[in-house]
Amino acid sequence: MKRPAIAALLIATAGFCPAPAQTKAAKAPPAVPPAPRTRAEVAAVLSHADPPPANLRPLRLLLVAGPKTHGVAQHDYPVWQRTWAPLLAKSPGVTTDTAFPFPTEAQFAAADAAIFYFKGGWETAQVEALEKFQKRGGGVVTIHWAIGVTAAPEPFAARVGLVYPAARFRHGIVDLRIDASHPITRGFPPVVRFTDEPYWPFVGDPKRVRVLASSEEQAGPDGAPALVPVFWTHEPAGGGRAFVCIFGHYMWTFEDPLFRLLLLRGIAWAAHEPISRLDALALDGVELSEP
Numbered sequence: 001m002k003r004p005a006i007a008a009l010l011i012a013t014a015g016f017c018p019a020p021a022q023t024k025a026a027k028a029p030p031a032v033p034p035a036p037r038t039r040a041e042v043a044a045v046l047s048h049a050d051p052p053p054a055n056l057r058p059l060r061l062l063l064v065a066g067p068k069t070h071g072v073a074q075h076d077y078p079v080w081q082r083t084w085a086p087l088l089a090k091s092p093g094v095t096t097d098t099a100f101p102f103p104t105e106a107q108f109a110a111a112d113a114a115i116f117y118f119k120g121g122w123e124t125a126q127v128e129a130l131e132k133f134q135k136r137g138g139g140v141v142t143i144h145w146a147i148g149v150t151a152a153p154e155p156f157a158a159r160v161g162l163v164y165p166a167a168r169f170r171h172g173i174v175d176l177r178i179d180a181s182h183p184i185t186r187g188f189p190p191v192v193r194f195t196d197e198p199y200w201p202f203v204g205d206p207k208r209v210r211v212l213a214s215s216e217e218q219a220g221p222d223g224a225p226a227l228v229p230v231f232w233t234h235e236p237a238g239g240g241r242a243f244v245c246i247f248g249h250y251m252w253t254f255e256d257p258l259f260r261l262l263l264l265r266g267i268a269w270a271a272h273e274p275i276s277r278l279d280a281l282a283l284d285g286v287e288l289s290e291p
């Protein structure tokens, strides 16, 4: 698939921060919950996955949430934490811990990967905690607004590649364009439709990230169509990994098995685990349509 230059719409100048939340998307009709995936389309993706090895090490996952923002069934960080901690703990060898609104040093020390779903601020002390965690091999996963930054963007960008100073967004249908050449996206078709929310522009150096999936938005000069990254990986020079997931506005997205696969594999990848280790959870309790 031809891939338009993402670099053109990213801001690579260290320290530059657009005005926050002033440029809103055009008024759009309320989003409609998406229909359940068909069993066949989920099976087609899963058919490309290798089963995880039998002898898996203990995996300790830390789920970090904050006070809820937004309307009903949107940005419900506490509900996610209450449902995903037991979900992840169903996987063999996985134990979970939870933090609200930010982990203690002891919690970071006891975790292999930390997953953040909250309204990000990322003050200096929080970014320093991430850096320390990554330097000893910890995996960082951010979901949706956890990529937001209200402090200086560059230190957080060094941890996760690109960061979002709450500039532009769009709620609604997204035809996600997927690069299936990475283990996280293996088996995915070139385009998958979701109903959620992309963000743009980001602050950071696009050369530091590997974009796995993107969305075409009016993000170019004068609103011209351009791709914005929606899922990416980042490997900081000092060690550790980061997986960034921009989707997660609507809580229905967390019940989508294909979204779950991307997130679960991103968690496994960030923790240096076999990529399909958590795949089985993608179908746990979700509604599918036939065939």
Ligand SMILES: [Zn+2]
Residues within 6 Å of the ligand: 075, 144, 145, 197, 248, 249, 250
């Ligand atoms: Zn949102």
